[in-house]
Amino acid sequence: MTPRAPVLMFLMAGCSGTSGSDAPSPQAGGSAGPQGQVDTALPPPDREAPGVSSSEVGAADAAPEPEGDHRALKRMSVAQTRTAMEQLSGGIEWAEGSAVLWESYAATLGVADHQTRLRDNLDPSIMYQKFLDDAAVQTCTAWVAGEADGTRTPRGFFVAIEPDATDAASVRANLVRLRQLVHAEQSGDTDPVVDGLEVVFDTVLRRTSDPVAAWTTVCVGLFTHPDFFTY
């Protein structure tokens, strides 16, 4: 048995706690397998399977329905990421001096050169997310501050709020608009990600009393969220 097997079996045991009619019946009189192995995937008959909270997990079909052909959610390429951040922020480049860092780090980010690397690496790797975070911090700092002090126009970030406003309704309205713009998410006021971003905004605002810092953090959160870099 490989070292990984016990972990897998433990996980499988956790998944088998279903009372659906399609679930296999536990074997009577214990759970020894054909070769005397203990089938730990099934609970002993004298003990109930652990319950789950419907409020945490929600309802789901016991077995997935067959799927038709579909598109895979894809990670943006480096070019798409760069273009998206620059377009959304009104042209702010992730740069150091005259060097655009998306280009400087292209090889590290797995951009194909069609000689030594034939295809773009589109894994949502730690490396990609680290650089995305760096780019987001630089872009957001300039973007939010620029719109807040009026040096960047027209506004693309403060689309439903004045930069210095902190009332809950306006903040939430702007978060909903940003979710539409940055993530193409149209759930609106019922969107749970907006709830999370609201917490982010409030937390930073409480600690800094600085709406710009709070919005900058929200901005970084938007750019580093999987809903931004996948589509």
Next chain:
Amino acid sequence: MTGLLLLGLAAALAQDDGLTPFLATERPPLAHGRAVSLDLRGQPLSLAEVDALLASGELDDETLDAWLASPEFAEQVVRHHKGLFLNNVVFDLDPFRTLRDYGQFGFGVWYVYYLSPVRRGAAMTNCTDYDADVNELNQPLSWRTHWNGGRDEGAVDVNPWWDMDSTIRVCAYDAQLTEVSSSGNDCSTLEGQSDPECGCGPNLVWCSTAERQDRVTAALSEAISQRVRDVVAEDAPYTELLNDQGVYLNEDLVDYYRNRVQFSSTLSSPVPVEVLPSVDADTWVEVAGGEELSGALTEPGWLLRFQTNRGRANRFFTEFLCGEFIPPESGILEIAEENPTPDLSQKPVCMDCHTVLEPWAAYWGRWQEVGANHYDAATYPAYSEECADCAPHCQDVYCRRNYLTRVRHPHEESYVGSFLPYVFLVGDAEEHPDLGPALWADEITADGRLARCAAEKAAVWLLGRPEQEIDPELIDGWAADFTASGLSYRALVRTIVTSPSYRSAK
């Protein structure tokens, strides 16, 4: 600040939104619109487009058609095709015409490194920066002697062709203006290359720099992308990528073909020098080329990227026929003979793949390997009586290099005097070198295999899934629509991004 950012991010990312789709679900209009925009334009929706989509509830035909007609879409198709053509040439075009600046040592004087033995009498030897004693042709009249015996003739000032407003210091031997040397060699051709009286000519026009050469090789690669760009922009039939007889030129290529290609053994101007057009910087023009041309498949950017005919055929087979060479399940045969046949289509170990590959490679038979020159039938007939007669001990370099003159295996006997690409070709394949890769492209267009493979590659690109996971019938349907559209690549992509398969995602 950083701590707060991290705190905020942690809170945001730890949020379980409960929306991550478990099954593939049809994406809402805004998400679908964003996906289409990113795939077709490489950019997200603008604020105005978000509002328009929210108002209309769907991506309308007019918007989609505008995106498909946009230059941004052409760029995305170019990117996709770079993955097929792999058009990134890394090739040292002509080291013997490359001026180096040894300014890194503080001298700032240019010279041609590889011609030092010819011009200065010692390898790797440059001049030092003192005013040379020269005549009106920059021919040195006196010189000093280096420790290694090489001549140090000093330097002169020159306005280089790549920046006529500036002056650079150039070693006098390399700056010579001689057109015809005293021994009769034309300095503007390859025959003058080994003549010490020949230099880089007026304004150094017969030489260039590494940076300028890189621009030429980049242009050779980019010419293929420009071809793709034009096919998409003009909504021309996809086949034009592979059988069009136009030649794509930009400023760097025209300049190279006019002034320096004559020194190259791997390239020649695709059109007569006198009809080379004037091209502005950063623009491309297409001019009519010869009948031997076959779109991207005979572009120098392709021929120099895949330098053997077998490599060219294999790449084409992989990316435009969606095939691959796989050894038979029974395994490959071992070589038992001591002197195995050089005919790879009969040779154990090789024959399983090469029976198929050899006739395909022959489509490029009239194109130079490790080069991009075309071997015309008048200069290189399929059979040469002269080379057959001089076999097996021909002194003639032309025969020895290009024709079978020495038999090393009985299978070669009947091919003595044959132009090498024709050796071992039988049946219809004997026609392949003369017909060129355009014939292959036409064949797979006519029987639908090109459309099928293009649809498969586009599906993999747009659906983001490997071909094995995509329903073949779906691809067949898209290929049929693609064919019915007259091989409009825009139509193919439109069909895919509006399909239910593209709309649902997970």
